[in-house]
Amino acid sequence: MSDQPHPRFGADGLVTAVVQDATTSEVLMVAHMNREAWEATLRTHRATFFSRSRQRLWEKGETSGNAMHVRAARIDCDGDAVLLQVDADGPACHTGERTCFFTDVADVIDGAIVDTKVD
Amino acid sequence: MSDQPHPRFGADGLVTAVVQDATTSEVLMVAHMNREAWEATLRTHRATFFSRSRQRLWEKGETSGNAMHVRAARIDCDGDAVLLQVDADGPACHTGERTCFFTDVADVIDGAIVDTKVD
Numbered sequence: 001m002s003d004q005p006h007p008r009f010g011a012d013g014l015v016t017a018v019v020q021d022a023t024t025s026e027v028l029m030v031a032h033m034n035r036e037a038w039e040a041t042l043r044t045h046r047a048t049f050f051s052r053s054r055q056r057l058w059e060k061g062e063t064s065g066n067a068m069h070v071r072a073a074r075i076d077c078d079g080d081a082v083l084l085q086v087d088a089d090g091p092a093c094h095t096g097e098r099t100c101f102f103t104d105v106a107d108v109i110d111g112a113i114v115d116t117k118v119d
Numbered sequence: 120m121s122d123q124p125h126p127r128f129g130a131d132g133l134v135t136a137v138v139q140d141a142t143t144s145e146v147l148m149v150a151h152m153n154r155e156a157w158e159a160t161l162r163t164h165r166a167t168f169f170s171r172s173r174q175r176l177w178e179k180g181e182t183s184g185n186a187m188h189v190r191a192a193r194i195d196c197d198g199d200a201v202l203l204q205v206d207a208d209g210p211a212c213h214t215g216e217r218t219c220f221f222t223d224v225a226d227v228i229d230g231a232i233v234d235t236k237v238d
Contacts, residue, residue: 025144030200081149
């Protein structure tokens with residue numbers, strides 16, 4: 001038995017994982033973890049997720065080489081989300097962007113008028 | 120039709136929403152949004168989510184008074200997660216903590232040895 005806090009995996013066996021750059025605090029990506037991914041992440045200090053589309057574990061960077069070295073991990077108040085603070089070897093996004101969150105919703109910025117008809 | 124980018128809501132009608140302090144970049148909480156919550160957030164500039172447990176919209180702070188004023192919104196590369204950068208009127212967490220991610224998984228920090236037997 002470990003006395004470490006651990007996530008509360010959902011009915012689908014998953015928790016949401018938010019990844020943040022440990023130095024700049026930029027939010028890099030969101031993915032999912034099952035228990036095996038969580039344990040692998042703690043054991044190896046490399047961010048490891050569960051791919052829902054491929055239904056298997058994937059260590060970030062296993063193909064791209066852009067691994068994420070985990071400096072700290074936190075769990076939220078109800079245990080269904082975790083936060084990893086990482087040093088990344090390269091871009092988080094498969095598009096080559098530093099963060100997956102590269103798409104601005106510009107109208108929100110500076111309080112510009114928003115067209116709410118999004119469809 | 121708006122030319123704004125918008126999220127790709129899942130089969131359950133939801134996307135994951137990560138909330139970050141616009142000033143400190145601290146990650147404050149993770150919640151979910153349906154289309155109505157997303158549109159309300161853009162329209163009002165107040166973070167509004169969909170409660171899965173209560174199956175209804177909730178504007179953050181509607182009971183606590185700790186609203187979150189949205190300064191920027193971003194969408195991730197595959198559209199199933201959004202990032203809100205906010206100025207919060209008070210603690211994000213219902214426990215009174217500033218962030219919901221107040222639980223450290225201490226063994227990861229500084230590369231200490233990890234006990235992987237979490238059960």
